Amino acid sequence: MTASPIIRVRDLVKEFRTPRRAPGVSGALRTLFTREQNVVRAVDGISFDIAQGELVGYLGRNGAGKSTTIKMLTGILVPTSGEVVVSGRVPWRARERNALDIGVVFGQRSYLWWDLPLIDSFELIRRMYRMDAATYRRELDRVVELLELDELLGTPVRQLSLGQRMRGDLAAAIVYRPRVLYLDEPTVGVDVLAKERIRAFIAETNRSEGTTVVLTTHDLRDVERLCRRLILIERGTVLFDGRIDELRSRYAVGRQMVVDVVEGQGALDLPGVDEVRREGSRVWLTVYPDLEEIVRRIFVEHTGSRA
Amino acid sequence: MSAALFSTAWQMARLEMQTFLSWRLNLGLQVLGMLARVYFVSAVWTAVYAGRAEVDGVPLETLIAYLTLANIHVWVIYPQTLDVLPPRIRSGAIALDLARPIGLLPQLVARSVGGIAGLTAIVIGLLPIAFLVGSLRWPASAEAGALYLVSVVLAYAITLAIGIVLGLIAFWTLETNGIGLLYYFVNLFFAGALVPLWAMPDWVQKIAELLPFQTQAYLPISIYFGRLAGTEALRALGIQAVWLALMWSLAVLVWRRAIHRVVVQGG
Numbered sequence: 001m002t003a004s005p006i007i008r009v010r011d012l013v014k015e016f017r018t019p020r021r022a023p024g025v026s027g028a029l030r031t032l033f034t035r036e037q038n039v040v041r042a043v044d045g046i047s048f049d050i051a052q053g054e055l056v057g058y059l060g061r062n063g064a065g066k067s068t069t070i071k072m073l074t075g076i077l078v079p080t081s082g083e084v085v086v087s088g089r090v091p092w093r094a095r096e097r098n099a100l101d102i103g104v105v106f107g108q109r110s111y112l113w114w115d116l117p118l119i120d121s122f123e124l125i126r127r128m129y130r131m132d133a134a135t136y137r138r139e140l141d142r143v144v145e146l147l148e149l150d151e152l153l154g155t156p157v158r159q160l161s162l163g164q165r166m167r168g169d170l171a172a173a174i175v176y177r178p179r180v181l182y183l184d185e186p187t188v189g190v191d192v193l194a195k196e197r198i199r200a201f202i203a204e205t206n207r208s209e210g211t212t213v214v215l216t217t218h219d220l221r222d223v224e225r226l227c228r229r230l231i232l233i234e235r236g237t238v239l240f241d242g243r244i245d246e247l248r249s250r251y252a253v254g255r256q257m258v259v260d261v262v263e264g265q266g267a268l269d270l271p272g273v274d275e276v277r278r279e280g281s282r283v284w285l286t287v288y289p290d291l292e293e294i295v296r297r298i299f300v301e302h303t304g305s306r307a
Numbered sequence: 308m309s310a311a312l313f314s315t316a317w318q319m320a321r322l323e324m325q326t327f328l329s330w331r332l333n334l335g336l337q338v339l340g341m342l343a344r345v346y347f348v349s350a351v352w353t354a355v356y357a358g359r360a361e362v363d364g365v366p367l368e369t370l371i372a373y374l375t376l377a378n379i380h381v382w383v384i385y386p387q388t389l390d391v392l393p394p395r396i397r398s399g400a401i402a403l404d405l406a407r408p409i410g411l412l413p414q415l416v417a418r419s420v421g422g423i424a425g426l427t428a429i430v431i432g433l434l435p436i437a438f439l440v441g442s443l444r445w446p447a448s449a450e451a452g453a454l455y456l457v458s459v460v461l462a463y464a465i466t467l468a469i470g471i472v473l474g475l476i477a478f479w480t481l482e483t484n485g486i487g488l489l490y491y492f493v494n495l496f497f498a499g500a501l502v503p504l505w506a507m508p509d510w511v512q513k514i515a516e517l518l519p520f521q522t523q524a525y526l527p528i529s530i531y532f533g534r535l536a537g538t539e540a541l542r543a544l545g546i547q548a549v550w551l552a553l554m555w556s557l558a559v560l561v562w563r564r565a566i567h568r569v570v571v572q573g574g
Binding site: 016067071074075076077078092095096097099100102104106108109110111113114115116120121123124127128129130 | 311314315317318319322325326329330398399400402403405406407408409410566567569570571
């Protein structure tokens with residue numbers, strides 16, 4: 001990790017207060033006149049650093065505090081306590097300045113104008129992020145080609161399929177070349193082919209533009225395909241933070257396997273497979289269970305130890 | 308910076324206007340409802356006058372022209388933010404608005420301006436009908452017409468600020484339907500769209516003069532028909548300016564509190 005991370009998070013806490021609600025109609029009536037509150041700690045003392053150009057998977061079960069963390073990183077929510085610094089700024093204090101540098105996609109929502117053709121939303125983005133005409137033209141062409149949006153630009157957003165809309169939202173978050181990209185479940189509900197297109201696009205953006213990407217998802221194949229580093233959180237705290245191969249070797253038992261390969265075959269680069277040794281055409285491998293299985297076991301173990 | 312802000316706001320207003328104009332059925336029904344209201348208010352007052360040429364020195368013709376214009380005012384000049392903001396807060400879409408390099412208040416202003424521009428375009432198209440159905444008349448003088456235009460812009464800016472204040476309440480309450488309804492009825496009455504302020508009993512008139520709603524229909528229209536002229540017209544503009552400053556300060560104040568209240572619904 002470099003000396004000055006682009007994202008720095010220390011002891012981050014977010015509490016939500018909600019009125020205590022009793023069930024049923026009588027309970028609802030009572031709620032009208034009471035001031036009792038529940039305090040929920042959605043994020044409970046999280047710390048990590050992310051370096052410029054990293055592509056990090058931020059994983060956790062539903063309600064673990066992923067989205068809440070992302071919303072504090074983007075400046076949408078004000079932390080209860082702790083510290084967040086992104087590109088040297090405190091996001092919620094410098095919300096608008098910070099926003100110029102970041103792209104945000106929330107898979108469950110859309111920033112595109114529902115009743116209007118897709119291209120109209122991009123034109124708004126161009127002005128909002130102060131792009132000159134030439135840069136806009138070039139970047140728009142690039143994302144439109146990579147995400148295959150060409151034929152959709154004139155279509156009203158409400159007529160797009162979920163996968164098409166998601167590609168539209170992704171394009172709108174990237175066309176102005178943000179330094180940091182926050183993707184909160186960008187593949188949720190999207191079909192296999194569209195997922196692959198989205199993943200390829202994220203990988204390409206990270207590689208060619210050096211964009212820092214923080215990705216939350218429930219699809220471990222997204223992570224396997226895209227990320228080298230993983231942050232696992234549960235009940236608002238960090239369970240694991242490190243490289244995916246560390247996670248494998250620490251939490252999973254690999255099977256040893258010896259295979260004969262064709263003479264001259266290069267190193268095998270497969271997810272979940274480590275090459276241990278090679279003699280001539282004979283290769284010794286360690287094969288791990290897939291990531292989903294490992295992460296599932298960690299969650300089960302952790303929840304079990306608490307129960 | 309401000310050039311980018313202006314250019315963004317301009318585009319946002321255009322998109323909002325485009326959206327508004329793309330719903331033809333909704334538009335048609337609104338226009339029908341509007342014309343019906345003008346028609347029935349005129350019919351009721353014609354009956355009240357019962358053949359007399361004037362009551363309290365106000366000719367029927369003037370009264371009907373006044374009410375026609377007043378009803379157009381409360382239709383066009385309404386707190387549009389109440390339609391835009393609370394649903395976005397309820398659904399959590401507000402998160403995406405807050406992650407933008409433009410503040411929420413300018414975004415809301417731009418959207419409202421777009422909506423109003425759409426409505427205004429419709430109204431200008433309908434004016435000939437308003438002259439026929441409600442017997443609208445021309446302004447009392449060129450000067451009255453010019454002052455009226457200034458007054459209308461102020462009326463709109465005040466209502467915009469009121470809409471933002473009321474809409475922001477959804478950050479605490481999540482919904483504002485009750486507030487919206489309350490506003491609608493109180494405003495309809497105290498703006499003078501059912502009964503002109505001059506025809507109200509003294510004590511009701513006193514209350515109306517203490518409220519911001521008169522700035523929305525009664526004051527500008529009184530200028531239009533020359534009931535308020537010269538220094539009186541300027542005084543009316545002054546009252547509007549004071550309300551404008553008050554309401555915008557309140558909007559900024561409420562927004563500063565709301566930032567710390569932001570809770571994004573639906574994860």
